[in-house]
Amino acid sequence: MAGATPVLDDHFRDQCGLFGIYGHPEAARLTYLGLYALQHRGQESAGIVASDGQKLRLEKAMGLVNDVFTDARLEGLVGDKAMGHVRYSTAGDTVTANAQPILIDCHRGQIALGHNGNLVNAAMLRHELEAAGSIFQSTSDTEVILHLYARSHRERLEDAIAASLSKVMGAFSLLFLTNDALVAARDPWGFRPLVIGKLEGATIVASETCALDLIDAEYVRDVEPGELVVIDRKGIRSFRPFPPEPVRQCIFEHVYFARPDSRVHGDVVQYVRHKLGVQLAKEHPIDADFVTPIPDSGLYAAQGYAEESKIKYKMAYVRNHYVGRTFIQPSQDQRSSSVEIKLAVLRDMVKNKRVIVVDDSVIRGTTSRSRIRLLKDAGAKEVHLRVSCPPTKHGCYYGIDFPNSKDLIASNHTIEEIRKHIGVDTLGYLSVEGMLSAVTSPKEHYCTACWTGKYPVPPVDEMDKGKHERNC
Numbered sequence: 001m002a003g004a005t006p007v008l009d010d011h012f013r014d015q016c017g018l019f020g021i022y023g024h025p026e027a028a029r030l031t032y033l034g035l036y037a038l039q040h041r042g043q044e045s046a047g048i049v050a051s052d053g054q055k056l057r058l059e060k061a062m063g064l065v066n067d068v069f070t071d072a073r074l075e076g077l078v079g080d081k082a083m084g085h086v087r088y089s090t091a092g093d094t095v096t097a098n099a100q101p102i103l104i105d106c107h108r109g110q111i112a113l114g115h116n117g118n119l120v121n122a123a124m125l126r127h128e129l130e131a132a133g134s135i136f137q138s139t140s141d142t143e144v145i146l147h148l149y150a151r152s153h154r155e156r157l158e159d160a161i162a163a164s165l166s167k168v169m170g171a172f173s174l175l176f177l178t179n180d181a182l183v184a185a186r187d188p189w190g191f192r193p194l195v196i197g198k199l200e201g202a203t204i205v206a207s208e209t210c211a212l213d214l215i216d217a218e219y220v221r222d223v224e225p226g227e228l229v230v231i232d233r234k235g236i237r238s239f240r241p242f243p244p245e246p247v248r249q250c251i252f253e254h255v256y257f258a259r260p261d262s263r264v265h266g267d268v269v270q271y272v273r274h275k276l277g278v279q280l281a282k283e284h285p286i287d288a289d290f291v292t293p294i295p296d297s298g299l300y301a302a303q304g305y306a307e308e309s310k311i312k313y314k315m316a317y318v319r320n321h322y323v324g325r326t327f328i329q330p331s332q333d334q335r336s337s338s339v340e341i342k343l344a345v346l347r348d349m350v351k352n353k354r355v356i357v358v359d360d361s362v363i364r365g366t367t368s369r370s371r372i373r374l375l376k377d378a379g380a381k382e383v384h385l386r387v388s389c390p391p392t393k394h395g396c397y398y399g400i401d402f403p404n405s406k407d408l409i410a411s412n413h414t415i416e417e418i419r420k421h422i423g424v425d426t427l428g429y430l431s432v433e434g435m436l437s438a439v440t441s442p443k444e445h446y447c448t449a450c451w452t453g454k455y456p457v458p459p460v461d462e463m464d465k466g467k468h469e470r471n472c
């Protein structure tokens, strides 16, 4: 019987995207555009909350930004302050209650919160809060922060937010919106990015600079790790309420997650990816007829590899940009794999050729194998896979949806076993040192836990997706 088959993409799921603006008459519409630019960070739900100084109004639903927001919905989001969120839910509870921003009304007044990252002690805190009488409206770890905030007796907004955040551990880039203020906060390790921009006297905070570029806003600076920024009628005020921790920015943002045109952790992503490719060519050279990327995330690394190795760069894969989340199989024959639905190969280009394929990562290995098979079926004489990061062996506790470690092919197979499984003639991964050579901050300022197993913040909770929804 024919049935709907998911279009598999053997990649880590992106986390969440945040966009906030203070002091612009078209705040909600600009937020809508900003979320468009950040859509790659979350495709399951989208939401915008706006304030006219009297009341917060919220619209959120499951779906892409374009599906969720009609003109009428945006029309109702009045005010010169707004904050929006796109989310990828990790498992199970893909319900609207978990969509963000989360809006509550407590004795301190209305407040909305959007979160990028993942807390490592949210389940423990939730248990304590529930025992003390708190009633949660979602299974998202983010809501814990709002309950802590509502219980705070501190008078000033920034003090109450800082007090609630001092209890949580893990990764958070956050935007709070009240009737009068937009507040940004970033955890002391700085796992997830957060930047400040300016547009016509308005202040913007966003996950990535690509959201600033789309609305012609100017990049001002990053929200620093451990910084809390209050934007209100007094201007922009910066606080450092958390004890300092060693900075550990997520380098996977550069390898795969962030958009190539964004500046993340101080570096432009496309240039970092290009350098990853250059370094990959130095570490794993091989002769071939041409280098080709897996579109789109392998693109810049493949260019770097081709330039360094002085081998021609060609686009052998063609990507279908109009694929939905599932497709209907025509029969039980399973005629087409999800990879074939998404990617095609230029047969005349690859026939009898020696091809170097550059991809950003290998996760379970299944998708890589299918992609390589497309080349082999098209008659490629040799296929050499080059991966622009080290073998991914460990899960992430800081806001990226990884498969369980046991499902990561590199966690329990040697490189040679992976090579055979994928079906390539040679396989080369970038080294951890090589990866770190492509970024400009000191090497110890990056988290590399999914390759090295060295976790900057050990998890307190049992990170079981079935028990507790990890945020994003």
Ligand code: SF4
Binding pocket: 191, 249, 250, 251, 252, 253, 395, 396, 397, 398, 399, 400, 447, 448, 449, 450, 451
């Ligand atoms: S474990 Fe990997 S994906 Fe997670 S924050 Fe660290 S580097 Fe990024």
